[in-house]
Amino acid sequence: MKQINDYIDSIFYNQDNILEEVLISIKENGMRSISVSSSTGKLLSMLVSISRAKNVLEIGALGGYSGICLARGFGSKGKLTSLELVESYAKLAHSNLTKAGFGDQVSYMTGPALQSLEQLVSSNKEFDFFFIDADKENYENYLNYCIRLAENGALIVCDNVLAHGSVADESVEPKRHTEFMKKFNETVAKHPQLESILIPIGDGLTISKVQK
Numbered sequence: 001m002k003q004i005n006d007y008i009d010s011i012f013y014n015q016d017n018i019l020e021e022v023l024i025s026i027k028e029n030g031m032r033s034i035s036v037s038s039s040t041g042k043l044l045s046m047l048v049s050i051s052r053a054k055n056v057l058e059i060g061a062l063g064g065y066s067g068i069c070l071a072r073g074f075g076s077k078g079k080l081t082s083l084e085l086v087e088s089y090a091k092l093a094h095s096n097l098t099k100a101g102f103g104d105q106v107s108y109m110t111g112p113a114l115q116s117l118e119q120l121v122s123s124n125k126e127f128d129f130f131f132i133d134a135d136k137e138n139y140e141n142y143l144n145y146c147i148r149l150a151e152n153g154a155l156i157v158c159d160n161v162l163a164h165g166s167v168a169d170e171s172v173e174p175k176r177h178t179e180f181m182k183k184f185n186e187t188v189a190k191h192p193q194l195e196s197i198l199i200p201i202g203d204g205l206t207i208s209k210v211q212k
Contacts, residue, residue: 056080
């Protein structure tokens with residue numbers, strides 16, 4: 001899996017100084033280097049662009065790498081709402097998105113994501129694109145909230161669904177979230193309101209179209 005991803009990155013990755021600076025800022029701030037892969041980021045930009053999404057919800061901001069990729073997909077006319085547990089992470093992400101030219105198009109809600117999602121539901125907010133990349137134990141809860149907040153036809157993209165390949169390959173040492181991801185993938189595949197597929201890029205993405 002790593003060899004395939006390394007090959008993809010070697011062919012399709014172009015030097016991107018803005019995103020490289022984001023990765024450096026994450027390390028300098030003592031944060032874990034768990035941003036999406038470069039190819040995953042490029043795919044996020046393409047999916048937002050292809051779907052013509054203009055109102056994006058991100059669960060898990062970290063240092064803003066994925067936020068920039070999402071914002072590049074909608075350009076100058078879209079908006080990003082990002083949920084982040086840690087306030088200092090949200091501040092760094094906002095700083096990085098500002099440097100990338102999207103500071104005025106993004107807003108952050110800090111604290112437990114489930115509380116923020118409940119606030120969004122209570123406010124009757126709607127979104128046409130979702131990206132989930134946060135604590136794996138709550139993925140199914142996040143998915144259910146996203147469906148409630150989704151416009152018909154919205155896309156929901158979830159990262160890390162292969163758990164480093166351990167969901168499918170028993171020779172790979174199980175991760176803490178392997179069983180959560182196995183159950184989650186089955187839930188997504190069988191969900192009556194979703195049309196879904198899993199793409200083995202980065203650490204695996206499920207892409208689901210909401211049918212209401």
